Each structure stands twice: as structure tokens, then as C-alpha cells.
Amino acid sequence: MDVTLPIIILALPLFMFLFLGLLGKYMSHRLAGILGTAGMGITLICAYTVAFTYFFSGNPDFINAEGERLQQIVFNVTWLQFTPSLVLRLGFLIDPISSMMLVVITTISFMVHLYSNGYMRDHHGVWEKGFQRFYAFLSLFSFSMLGLVVATNIFQMYIFWELVGASSYLLIGFYYTKPSAVSASKKAFIVTRFADLGFLIGILILSFYAGTFDFTHLTSVAVEGLNHVYQVSEGTAQNILSIFANNPASTFMGASVLTWALVLIFMGGMGKSAMMPLHIWLPDAMEGPTPVSALIHAATMVVAGVYLVARLFPLYLMETAALDIIVVVGALTAFYAAMVACVQVDIKRVLAFSTISQIAFMMVSLGVARPEFHHGLGYMASMFHLFTHAMFKALLFLCAGALIHAIGSNDYTAMHGLRKYMPITHVTFLIGCLAIAGIIPFAGFFSKDEILTACFGHSIFWYIWMSCVAGLTAFYMFRLYFLIFWWKEHKVHDPHHAPHDQPWTMTLPLVILAVVSCFAGFVPFGNLVTWNGHPMFESVSFLTNLENLDWSVAAISLTVAVVAILIAMKMYKTENELPAKMRNALPALWDWCYHRFYWDELYMFITHRIIFGLVCKPIAWFDRHIIDGTMDSFATLTNKASWSIRGLQSGNVQTYVWIYLIGVILLGSITAICLI
Amino acid sequence: MESVGSIIMYVIIALAIVIFSILAVTTRKILRAATYLLFTLFATAAIYFQLDYEFLGAVQIAVYAGGIVVLFVFSILLTSHPGDNSEKLASKSKKMGLVGAAVMFIAAAWSLFSRCEMLMTSRPEMSNPDMQRVGEALMGTAHYQYLLPFEAVSVLLLACIIGGVVIARKR
Amino acid sequence: MELTMLYYLIPSLFMFCCGVYGFVTRKNMIAILISLELMLNAVDINFVVFNRYLFPGNMEGMFFTLFAIAIAAAETALAIAIIINIFRVASDIDVREINKMKF
């Protein structure tokens, strides 16, 4: 493939970042917005071209005779050479998942760029302070995220991983005069940094044993029964296997080194993807502007963890213990987040927890994926859900942004009954809710159904568990929907400033995304994205997904979703006492859910009391008083010694000669005693 | 074997040295101290005589007893206040002095006795160094002859004279 | 009884120690000078005795003593001059008062 387009995809956002960041303040707001959006638009076109070329051109570089999709490294530049074999390269890898991610990222990013033109100014059309900076940061983020997904090696991924973390930091803290935003950004950065530590160590272990960072080397593993895996020689694959399998020191604390490496790498993913217990930053990250939440904290960056696991999936397959851990973490997180989402007041927080829960779905799906079952259905489902979720969650966030923009508050208590005032938002939000709830034929239905199928194929227990979570999802989303748009009539204080729908720049993305959410479920993912590139279906048509549904699972999940929606409707459609009753019936549960199971408090305790109070401060004290004190005490002691021997110099000449005499005799006699 | 006379002579000299030394450093009256010093110096001269160094004994009496002690007496007279001619010794400095002296004595005795056989040598025969020999040694440049020190000491004395003049001159 | 070298060395040593004692204990500076004379004198005796007993062939010890007497005389003269000067300035020759400069 020609390198031009890939280079543009990476370079343009970076250029826009530098351009807008350095020169932004010398240009008008509108110009900056237009430039930013246009830049992203070009990137979008390039990315689409690349992705479509990859998927549909039929080029033998990308797809072989048997219809298997191949990995292709477009370019790979040596950036930093650690050792002759460990080389950090910056490159561009296209394969099914990176192409898919290119599409997702550029789409959402473009939508958000467009949307922000309207969002980032108030009702009087006054631009937000730092508007240019905002666009610069968005471009930086897009650059980093694109770089992440096209990474050819794990270290490149780590580089961009850090960069997306930093741009997330900048964007969350966009309203930097607000202390809450500052602390939220800080929290996000530090928590993910902590997770990255695990990632880094994981990389170090992996690269030490494998002797390479390159994904193509790391993941080209032949698993029994499957012959065509990214066209890598079997010998090489055997090599890796034998390294990990036969190494004498390969176990550590009961787990194999590979398991440790993979779990540590997954830890990085947990941080970015807000898996419990490293999820605490994500709800707070909602302090950022809403388009940012839509882009970073719903659609793209937070799925980086999923992407990472998917990227290394063949490795994970070799060590299913790590996959089991992923399942457990994911399932717990999914359930936890869904519970919490049921009682939150802030609509962005509900969406944030919903995001956590949905990402956990993807994780679980990856965790349960096994080649034995439907050719690794879970992997495909996870990617599929990633795709659809990005669309409808971005939609939901953008809707929420529209609402917040209109109302000026994040709480649904200030909204209620907005359906008449903001009809477009209403409809698009409803589509989003239906999609996430998994109602046929919206996008979420298909992807979630496949996930549940994959779970079912793996273990009944997790299937039931995840179905419950799916029900909860439908419930809390419709709770939100009803509380925003129904519940009671909206009180309008000032007719001139009644809430209304938004300018076209904001509406257009909503509509586009709503349409995508309606139809994204029909994309035949099974033939595009599978873990080994092998197509799942013989032939492809618009209804492939529908045809290949496992209807028993689908029926159950549909029923669960519908029931949950009905309960939500019952409770929240009109103002009533039921919610209060529920709350009073289970006060402890409600309280714990409302306070997010006190995770933040626990973290505060650990960081402030333990780390700061019991580590940092004592160390600082130790340094000042013990270490420095010792150094100072040399000086003090010298001084003291100086004072204590001053009596020698008494000024009396008789003392002088006496000391002289004793000195000389001691000198002589000690020498004499020693030597004779 | 010594003659009895020389032994008696020795005993007297030794006793004089010991007693007058002690008295010289312990007497409270400074003028008496000078006197005792004179006696000690005489006793020393006597030792020189006994050991057959007549020239040296003569010099000892002439320079020390005749010169230095007189100098002392004059200076004592110059520097003493009337009626203030006795001094008391602080017990602390006495102790220090005793310790110092004792340590010195022990150390010196220890070192001397480390060469016991040397101490026990008896006096060999020696021809008296007559003036001829002394003079030649003083004016000679050969081995064991001391022209150079003789000249050097004259320079030293000149320096001390100049120094004395400087100090003594008023203002 | 034979008058071995020891018999002469002991009084000299004793004289030396008396000198040390006097130096350390006496207050009057002239008394201190007297003590110093004792010490120098003791050294002279040592030289002479060693010369006489051990090395009668040369006159090293004797000449050393000879010159030492000269040096002692010079030194005494100088010291006395200084003491008299101090007496002029401070009208006191107590060595313990001469300790303006210390520590």
C-alpha cells in the first residue's frame, strides 16, 4: 500500500495540533474551528480510504486466496534502538482491527470536531476561552489515538498510549480554572499512569523473553487446528511457544512468566479502559467538555484497553489463565458499573458508568473467546461491540452535551420533560438508548447478542451474569431517558430562553450518528474482523448478521431488555413515588450504589493517608532530619570538638610546655611499646 | 675501682646537685633560687673536674656562675617589688609539675636502662684534653674539629646582642 | 664500689626533672628561667658523661657542652631582656598573668 495516505492520517492531526497550538491564538475562533474540523475531515477521508481499501479492494496483500485477511505493515521507521534485536519502530500496521479502529476514531473525532463548533460557545454565540487550544488538543488526541491503533509494535503502542493519556489529561482539565476539573484530570492521569506501570513491566517481561516488540512476531502463533495465521512460518511460532513453555525460570509465584506478562499488560488496559478497581478516574473525567467525553471517554480512548487485549489476543490464547482473569475483572466491573449507573443523578456520570459497563462487556467477550467456539466468536463480538458502542455512546454523549448546553446543568433534575422542546435530541437520544439496550434492530442488539452467545458458549454462569447486566443496562438507560424527557413537564422560567434544539453543527453529528446506530448492526463483522483473519461466513449480504443469529440467546436477551425497559417506564415515565419507595426499601444498597461503593474514599485513604501520610512525609522527614541531620552533625561535631579542645590553648606558657612534654614522652613511649 | 676519695667527692657532688636543684625550684624566694642555682652550677663544674674536663669546668664556672647568675641576680633586683619576694604555688600546678617531672624521669630512666650494659661501663682511661688539643679542635676543620660551629656561634651571639639591644632600648 | 656512668647520669636526670618541675610550677618568670638553666645544665652533664665514659677518644660531648653554655648564656640574656621589658609594661612578671592571648 502506498504510504502517502497513512502518513497523512498520522501527520495531519499532529500538524494541526502544532499549528493550532502555536498559532491558534493569533487566529479567530471560527477559523480555528474550521481549520480543525477540515483537518479532521481530510483525515477522515484518508482513513476511510485506507480502511475500505483494506477490507474491500481484494488486494492480495490484504487478503489471500482463502479469504483470510492479512496483516500489512505499511511503513516501519526505526525510532530508537535499544539493543540489536529490541528496536522501537514507529510504523503503520493495517489489519482488520486497526482498519476498523481507524474508521471509528476518525468518524467520532470528526463528529466531535464538527459538534464542538456549536458546543463550545454559549447561547449568545460567544466562543469559549481557549477555543483554539481545545481544537489543538483534540487534534493531538486524534493523532495519538490513531498512532496507537496503527502501532506495529507494543512499544509504539505504549508511546501513543502515554500520549493519549496526556491528551486526555489536557482535555479533562480544559476548564483549568475549575479545581474539580484540575483534580479530575490529575486523577485520570495518575491512575492510568499507575496502570501503565504494569503495562510497562509487562512489555519488559514479554520483550525480554520474546526478544522483540513487534506484534507480527509476538502474535503469529500457530494454534493447533488452525493453519493460516497471518502467514508466519510455523518455526518462528514454535520458537515463541518453546521460549515460554520450556524456560526453566518461567514461573514466578505460581504463574508462568507469560501469564504475568499478560496480566501486567492487561493491567494497563484496565487503567485505560476503566476496569475495576482502576475505574475511578472515568466518572470524574466527565469534568471535561462533553464532546471530549464523547470522543475520549466513550468511544475511543477507553476502548484502548480492549484493543490492546485484542491486539495481543493470540498471546492471551496461549495462557488462558490470563483470559480467565480478564473475564472475572470484566464481569465484576460490568455489574458494578451498571448498579451504580442506576442511581446517579448527573447524566454524564450515568453515561460514564454505562461506558464502563459496556467496555467490561467487551472485555468479558474477549475473555471468553476461544478458537474452539465459533472460531473465536467472542473476539469478533467484542470488536463488533466496540464499533457499535462507539457510535451509539458517542451519540448519547453528544445528546447529553446538547441537553447540557441547552439547560446549563448536568443533573436530570433540572431537565425533566424536555421532549417537546428538543425533539431532535429526543429522538436521537431514544435511538441511542434503544441501541444500547439491545433492541432489535438497533446496533447494540447484534453486538451484545454475539457477546452473550460467546459467553454462553464459554460458561453458563457468565452468560446469566452478563444477561443480568444487559437487563440492568436497559433499565438505567431508560431510567435516564424517561427522567430527562418525561417524568414531568419542564418548567420554563423565561420564554425567551426556553430550551431549544441546537445549531446545525451540533445537530448534524447527532443525526448522522443516530442513523449509524440504527444500521451499524448489520455490518457483517464476522467476515471483516476475526481473531485470525479467517472469515466466519461463507457469503455476505445485508442480512448476514440476522441470519446467523443464535435465536435462543437473542430471544432471552430481547425479553430481558424489554422487561427492563418496561420497569423503567413504569417507574420513571411519570412522576411517582416508586423510585423513592425503592430507595427506602434498600437504603444500604442505594447508598452504596450512589456513593459508587466508596471507591473514591478508599483511594483517597490510600493516597493521602498511606502514600502521603505514611510514606512521603516520613521520607521527607527522614531526609531532612536523619540524613541531612547526619551530614550537619559532622559539621556540628567538628565545631563541638573545636570548642572542647580549646582548653589546650590556655594562654599559659606552663601548660604549653607541660603538654609539649607529655606529648613528646607519649610519642616516644607509645612508639617504644609498640615496636619493642 | 675508684678511690675512696673520689667516691666521697662524688657523693658530695651528687647530693649537692640533687638538693640544690630541688631547692632552686621549690624555694619561695626568688633570690635564694638564684643562689641555689649557683650552687648547682658549681656542683656541675665539680663533676666536669672530676671527669677530667678541667677546661670545661673552668668555662662552666666563668660563664655560668660568673656571668649568668649575676645576670639573674640583677634582673631579680630589677623586677622585684619590695616586700613581694615570695610566691605561692597553686596545688594544681604543683600536681602538674610533679606529674611532668615524674613522667620525664620515668621515661628517661626507662630509656637509659634499656641500655643497661652501657650504663654499667666503668670509666676508661683518658688523657686530659689539654689546651693544645682544645684549641686545635676549636680552630680546625677536620673531623671532630669545630671551626665552623665556632664561627656560627659568634654570629648567633652577635644576633643575640642586636636582639638584646633592640629589646632593651626604650621606646 | 665503682662509679659507673649511671652514677653521674642519675643526678643529671634528676636535675633535668627538677627543671621541668620548676618550669611548670613557678610563677615568677625568672624562676622559670632558672629552671630552664637547670635543664640545660643537665643536658650538658649528659654530654660530658657520655663523652667521658663511652667515647673518651673524641671531644664531641665536651665541645657540644661548650657551645651549649654559650648558647644558654645568650638565650638567658635575651630572655631576661624580654622579662624586664614586660616588667616595664605590666609591672608584673607572673607568668600566669601573661595570658591575654588564648584559645
Add this chain to the structure above:
Amino acid sequence: MDYSQFLAMKQEIGLLIVFLLVFLYDTFMPKKALNATAGFTCVVFAIYTLVSFCCLSACETVSAFSGMYTTGPVMSTIKNILNVGVLIVLIQATQWANSEFQIMRRGEFYELLLLTLFGMYLMISARHFLLFVIGLESASLPLAAMVAFDKQHYESHEAAIKYILTAVFSSAVFMMGLSFVYGLTGSLYFTDIYAGIGAEHSVMLIMALAFVISGIGFKLSLVPFHLWTADVYQGAPTSVTSYLSVISKGAAAFAFLVILVQAFGLAYSQVWEWMLYALIILTITVGNLFAIRQRNMKRFLAFSSVSQAGYIMLGVIAFNTTGLASMMYYILVYIFSNLAAFGVIGAIENATGKVNMDDYNGLYKTNPKLSFAMMLAMFSLAGIPPFAGFFSKFFIFTGAIQQGSTAIYVLVLIALINTIISLYYYLLVVKAMFINTENECVIPTFRSSCSERLGLWITVAGILLLGIVSFFYNSILSMTSSGGIMIDL
């Protein structure tokens, strides 16, 4: 009786001629011409220094008076080094000597100074203990008179009496030691002693050695024989102090080495080595410990010079040609550094009468050049590159370590750690001048006299050049090593 042997003593004779010239000038010139005594002396001595350097220096080892006196390239060099130091002292002393109170004694000051220098020459060249003692005494007794020069100051008298009493005591002990040595070997010629002691290891010889070391240690002010130093330095006139601190110390250090090498020699080195270890450690440490408290500049430099003596002794203990060369070089550099410091102190004292470190606060503001010179002196003394002191210190350590035993490493380490303490107090002076500003009566700006400035320029030039220009050290080292073994000194 070959009296032509006196001609071997070229430098001594030259010095005596200078002395006689000054003496005659001072005695017989009319009163008006006496104002030029100082200048006359400086010029005559400068000429002598030059002549001595060019013509009088011995090119090869010459022995006279059947081995009682020896001179050679090394000895001539150290004498020349001392000459240079004395010349600087003379130049620096001019202002003081011409001051109202000293006019009466001006000539005598120079005469005494030259005679003590003569004594030091003898110390350096003596190979017989009698001559050595005479040299030692003529280097110290007239100094007592010089110390007492400031008649209007009580301190001067106090210093003088303390000096002479301890000096005589010390020489009594020294001679006691000599008597023991004589008793053991039967001779006072160094070579005879060297031959005589053989493998002698009796307590008597050790004690004698201790007494001898103490006698020279007194001149060098090694701890614990140093106690007179501070009082005398403080009380004496500044010019005399500077003379005491550098010239007499340099001569004594060299004489010390000569005695140890020639008289007690290799066979006995293990004994005196251990004594010197103890003395050096004590000297450096105690000197430093005392120095950090001092406020009086002269007293401060006294203790500093005590500890410097310890470093000089490292060159002695090295007991090799590198050590010898390093020691001589150290003395040379030390002369320049210390005289620079004393030059500044003297200039300030002459102008304002202030000698306390606190008075120096803010000196940089008023007298930048003086404080700059002082800072260079302090840095050089502390051994900071690129000033000469660094090189001398480095080389003396290098020389010491060449000896190679483990003990010497420990010793050098202790010495090095002590340099930190010394750096501390040298920096205190720098701090007073450059950093401290809280001073009610700052020393006003003044212009120091020509002679003082000349002296300072010379010393500053020395501090800057002696190190960087490798000629000095190289020539000293090549000269010492060309002689081959140490015993040939």
C-alpha cells in the same frame, strides 16, 4: 686547617655580606639616609637573591669541614626559595618598618631578619648536630627579639616571652635527645649517627628520636608542640608573623627531612614513620579544629599554618624524591599564598589597625582588589584549582602515596578529609569579604602603599602562575630526582 673551605658556603657568605652592608648602612649613614634603609635592604637583598640564584647555587653536592656542612643543588634551591620568601617579606614590611613607632629599630629589624635567615641556612646545610643546634638557635633566639618589636603593644611582649620560654624548653628537650643519640653512637655527625645506630632498636634511641623530632616539630609547630604558635603569631608584628609562618617553617621542614634521611635514615624509618603518622594526623586535625573558631586573622592564619605544616610533613613521610620535590614546591607555593594573605592583613592593619575577621565584612565593596588578592590566597591555601595551592597539594599527596603502603592511603585520606574543614574556614574569610554585608564600620576604601602593592602583585602573580606554569615543579622534581637517592641530599 683548610680555611678555603669557607668558600664552599657561597650563599651563607653572600648573606653575611648583605647583612654587613645593611649593618654598616644602618650604623654609619647619616640620619636622612636612614629613611632609605628599607629600600636599601630590599634592593640589596633582591640583588643577592638574584645573584644567589644565578651564581651562588651549588651545581653539585659539596661537602666542607669534613662533612659538617654540605650544600648541593637541592639545598641551594631551598635556600633560594627561602630567599624569594624573605624578599617578599622585606618588601611587605617596608611600610611597617617605616612607621612612626618602628623607625628607631628599623635597621635592627633587617639585621635580625638576615641573621635568622643565616641560622636557617645553617639548619639546612648542617650535617653535624652541633652546627644544627647553633643554626636552630640562631634561627629562633633573634626571632624572639623580632617578635617583641612592637613595643607599644603588650601582646608583642607576651608573644616574645612565650616564644622564648617554649623555645628554650624545646631546645633543652631537643638537646636531651641529642645527648642520648650521642651516647648511643658516639658522634654528632649525621653520617656517623646513620652508621652508628645500625639496627639499634632500644627504647633509648626511640625516646631520643622523639625528643629530636619534638625539637624540630616545635619550629614547624607540629601538634602537640605547636601551642606557642597561635599566641606568637597573633602578638608579633604582622611582618614578623609572616616571616615566622613561612620562612622559618620552610627551613625547618627541609631540615627535618634532612635529619630524618641522613641521620636516622632508612634503617630507622619504620620508627619515625609511625611517629610522623601520629604527628601529621594530630597536626592537621587539631590545627583545623582550632582554626575554625578564630576571629583574629593572624591567629586564624596561625592555626591554618599549623595544619599546613601537617601537609608539608606529608612530603617528608613520603621519603622519596617526588615527595621531596613536592615538599619544596609546597613550601614555595605556601610562601606565596601565605604571604599574600599576610600582605593583605598587613596592609589593612597598617591602614586601619583592624585584624578581626568581622572587620573584613563587606571588604569587597570598598577594597575589591585587596579582597580579591585575599580570596586568591585563601583559595590557594585551601587547594582550589587553578591556583598554585591545588597543584602543590595534589603533588604532595601524589608524592606521599608513591610510598605505597596501606597506612599512607589512610593517612592521605585523613588529610584529604581535613582539607574539607580547612576549606570551611578559608571560605569563612571569603564569605566575610564577599557575602557578609552587615558591618557598621566597614573598612573604608584606602590606597595601600607602593611596597605593599608590589608585594601583593608578586604574590598574586605567584599564586596564579606557579601552578599553571609547570616549569617550577618540573625543574624542582627533575633536580631532586637527578640526584638519585635521597641520602645524597
Add this chain to the structure above:
Amino acid sequence: MFDNILIYFVVIPVLMLAGVALCKNVKQIRAVAVVGSLALTALSVYLLLDYLHLRHVGATAQMLYTGSWAWFTPLNINLSVGVDGISIAMILLSSIILLTGSFASWTIAQPKEFFLWLILLSTGVFGFFISIDLFTMFMFYEVALIPMYLLIGVWGSGNKNYSAMKLTLMLMGGSAFLMLGLIGIYYHSAPEGQPLTWNLLEIARNGAISENWQLFLFPMTFVGFGVLGAMFPFHTWSPDGHASAPTAVSMLHAGVLMKLGGYGCFRVAIYLMPYAANELAWIFLILTGISVVYGAFSACVQTDLKYINAYSSVSHCGLVLFAILMLNTTAMSGAIMQMLSHGLMTALFFALIGMIYGRTHTRDIRQMGGLMQIMPYLAVCYVIAGMASLGLPGLSGFVAEMTIFVGSFQQGMTDYLAGAGSLRLVFTIIACCSIVITAVYILRVVGKLLLGPVYDDHHRELTDATWWERLSTATLIICVAAIGCFPNFFINLIKFTFSPEIFSVLNFTQHSGIASVLGMN
């Protein structure tokens, strides 16, 4: 002598000294300082390019531009110069920091004296980096140390007397050990019967230092240099010293002088005494490993900006020594990168802190806030510096730290698998933790100082950076980013030296990942 380009790195500063001494007013002084340091920068860039060219055309000598001029011939002391990629990197760093430091002290009081001392200091620095003769090296090392005393004492702030004295004495204490070590090396520099030498390369070639002596001399030299490299527990001069020093001095000191320590450690201690380096590495690994986390933890609770940065320097410089002690090519290259990176970024930090302090007159982060609104330029620079410090890719900190971590981990695992204990491995992981702690304290400062509401309304009237301040910081940022974006350029510059043929210590622990044994690439 003057046909060797390297000598001009000493000649130019000496000329600058003379120039400043002759200057009449502040403008001339500034002109001399800027022109001089620009000349130095240009010269070092030229040297860099020429060096690369020479290597490209096949120069294989370990040091290029070598020259040697006899100085103290009897002791074999020569003024020997020569550089390899590492020295060039350091020279470049020094000249850049001198340049930016001159800008940062544009309006200093008593400029003449200040620049005199500053230039004297940099003379020492340049001299140190170009020397390959132990004596000359040591001399320049001390030349660089002593001006600090006056620079801090006269132009410093706060408890400056104490700090200046402490800094000087502690560093000189280090050099006391160093001097002993160097002299000891000299006396074992050649086999019996051959002339002794001070020349680094010859000593290494002779390899005559016996194992026992190495065990004695290595700690001496390593500790000696380590004190300047702020090795725990000899780092305590650093917080006080940096806190009291004026801006440019902090910059030069943290940016360049502390590098002298690290540079010396590997150029002298490890290079000349491979056996002892291998034997005793564990002691110093523990100490430096402690430095890394300890400094970072301490920085977390400081309230004075300079203290934070000083402790952060302790941590980062600890990482330098830590990596050097890994004794493998990758980690050692990482250490050099870290020196470069830390030098630039900490200079940037100190420059910014000085500028902020010059405006607000406080360095207590509790008394400032929201500076982003008041002085956005400085604030943005501060954020960038912070990002570099916490290892953001694209800035210098990341590449340095990652190289170190990769190298250390390789070495640690190799040790572990070879049954040589897990010390390196454990401490590598501990050191990795510092990246999190660094993030904590950097973001804490950024959050408190720059973001949030304005704390003190008086600060609202303050101005943003002046042109010279912008110039100074922008230069540094560009350099930081340059290293961060094109690390391989610098790695290639450095790597030549770290080959087993040159660095014999690498032979002791020659290793590579097991994968490469198996033929993987």
C-alpha cells in the same frame, strides 16, 4: 596546540573571562556572555557534525580529536584532550545551558562578578568534558565546583550562607575521596616497569590495576563522583543548594554540574575498574535505587518549588547512576540519554522557577495558584517541562527512561536467570515505580501552581515572560523535544563507546536476551 578544536572549549571561556573583566557596563557584559556562549554552542554543534562525519567515513578510534601536550612531565601529567560521542553530547548540553543561563540571568545584580564566576564555572565544565587525563579532569572538576560557593553566597536567596557552605563542603568532601582514588589509580596505571600514566585511555589499555586495588579504588572514585551525582545518602546538598542558588546557577548546576558526577562515574570509575564495578555494583545499585524512589517520594510533599525540583533531580540523577551500574550497553546509553534529558529539562525547570520567583517573590506553592491565567507562556513551558520530567513520549524524559528500563530489565532478568540474584531485577521494578511517583508530584505542582483559580490577587498584575526569557525557555524546550523526537540520533552518537571492545566491563556481563540466543530477531 591551537590546531585542536577541543582546546577552544577552554580558550573561549577564558577569553570570555577576560572580556567580562574588561567590560564597562551591563550591556557589554551581556554581549560578551551571549556572543561567547553562542560561539561555544556553534562550536559544539560543529564538533557534533564533524564527529559524526568522521565516524561516518570510518574513524574507529575510541576518542577523536585527541591531543596531548606535556605539562608536568616528570609525573607524566599531560593536558590530554579527546572526545567521543558522550563527551560531545555533554559539551553540547553544557553550551546550550550556558547560553540559556546567560539569558536567564539577563537582569542579575552585579553582573560583572556574576558572569565572571559563571564563566569560570563553565570553563571547568568544558575542560572536564574534553579532558582524558585524570589530573586535568580532576583539576577542571574542582574549578567547576568552587565558583558555586560565591554564586550562591552572593546572589542566592533564602538560607544562602548555609546552603552554599554545605554544598561546597559536601562536594569537596566527595572530591577528597576522588583525589585519593585518582592518585591511587595513577600508581597502578601501568604494569611493573612501564611508565605510569594519567591518561584514561592508556590506563584502560594497560588494565594494570589489580583486583584488590580495584576494590579499594572503585568505591573512592565512585563515591567521589557520586556525591556530585546526588547519590543517596550524599544528596542532601542538592535540595538546599538548589533552593538557594540564583536561577542560572541552579540551571548550570543541576543541568551540567550534576552530570559531571555521572560522567565521571562511568568514564573513570567503571571504565577503568571493570572488575570492581562488577563486584561492587550491588552496593551502589542499592544506594542509587533508593535515590530514585526516595527522591521522588520526598518531592511529593515539598512545598518549595525548588525543593521539589531538587528532589526530583535526586531521583533522576539517581536513575543515571543506577543505569550506569547495570553495566550493559542499553542501560548505559540510557544513562547518558538521561543525563542529557535531565540536564535540559531541569535547566528549563529552574529557569522557569526563577522567572516565576522573580515575579511572585515566593516559591511556596501554597501561596500561588492559577498562574496559567496570569503568565500563560511561562505556565505552558512549565507544563511542558513537567511532561518531559514525567516521561511523556515525544519529550526527552521518555526515551531516556525507557532505554534505561529496557536495559536494566534485560540485565536484571539475565542476572536472575543466570542465578546471580534478583537484585537488579527488583530494583529495576522499584525504579520503574518512580514514573508513577514522578507523575504525582509533577501534576501536584502543575495543579496547585498553574491551574485552578488565582490564589493571590496581587499576582494578577504580573507580566508574562520577557523576550530574553522566552528565548531561553524556548531554546531549551526545542532541545528537549529534539531529543524526544529523534532519540536514535543521540543513541547512535553515544553507542559507539559502549562496545565491549572499549568498555571492558561489558565483557563481564556480556549477555543478550535468550531469544537472540535462539536466533530470533
